[in-house]
């Protein structure tokens with residue numbers, strides 16, 4: 001089959017856009033070239049010929065010669081306008097805008113159906129790791145039991161620098177910004193928004209669930225305290241921001257993005273700095289671990305490049321779990337085991353825990369480890385207020401049917417019954 005010549009209109013020339021420009025120059029075999037780059041600030045000095053740039057988006061969107069629009073800008077509203085217009089104008093689109101995709105997934109699904117144009121966004125989640133295409137293709141028929149991942153490079157970078165190199169939070173964040181990992185508004189990383197955005201559309205590819213990020217229980221690393229790291233070290237755990245989903249016995253999916261204690265034998269404990277990692281557990285293949293750089297110029301550009309390359313053979317997502325299987329729904333009907341540290345008991349609703357396995361109340365900073373219904377995390381906010389820090393225990397999900405049995409065992413062990 002003759003390779004299709006791809007003429008690209010690029011939106012954005014920041015960390016990713018410039019990375020793509022350089023990577024494409026080194027990949028002449030791809031038969032893809034950038035015709036125009038649309039930018040917001042024409043005054044900025046850039047490492048590319050001046051006549052490549054324009055500030056007029058329509059000169060790309062209405063150019064019949066341009067058959068691929070690549071959109072790597074920061075503003076999610078503008079990104080959605082660009083993507084939807086490009087698709088309607090008959091162009092294939094490649095995007096890295098995770099927030100835009102998460103917020104508009106249903107409209108983007110409809111647009112793909114209506115326009116029959118491919119819309120690819122491998123770079124939007126886990127950058128260099130081909131997680132979307134794997135979920136789409138490889139785990140098409142194999143029953144996906146669970147998926148857990150580190151999907152935000154900046155928070156993983158900050159946690160690594162704080163706990164292994166003793167940098168303070170601010171220094172670590174500044175370094176993440178200088179290296180181009182962090183969002184231009186870094187609270188999107190630190191407070192978990194970026195991770196939950198990525199997780200919501202990964203859930204579509206994993207389980208066919210259409211989920212708005214606002215429906216997923218999440219927080220970031222902003223509440224983690226130095227004392228939490230001390231407890232983690234005593235127990236030989238690391239602290240990671242983990243996005244997790246698991247198919248439960250009731251046929252629904254448990255999903256969240258929360259800090260978690262990670263055991264040394266867990267694959268995610270190998271994931272340091274700006275790297276991302278994904279552990280998939282499926283019926284036939286058992287556990288598989290994907291590992292790679294989750295942020296930064298070239299790792300992200302490599303995923304965009306791979307999508308551009310896939311357009312040559314007319315690849316598109318089929319959303320098989322959504323359209324060809326029975327899509328799964330999220331549920332809050334399960335329990336989680338969590339560590340909670342706090343300054344004052346009055347901020348902790350002890351009665352909401354099914355049982356508490358361990359507590360340390362003697363020092364200024366107190367903590368407990370207990371089991372509570374997940375629905376309470378969804379409904380209440382005490383666990384992210386008043387200097388309270390919640391970190392899930394390793395293997396935190398407890399199915400409702402297991403709760404009574406486990407409670408009895410834990411009370412026996414504690415000598416209470």
Ligand code: HSE
Pocket residue numbers: 124126127151152153154155181182183189194294295296
């Ligand atoms: N700020 C994001 C991160 C960039 O740190 O993961 C890659 O999506």
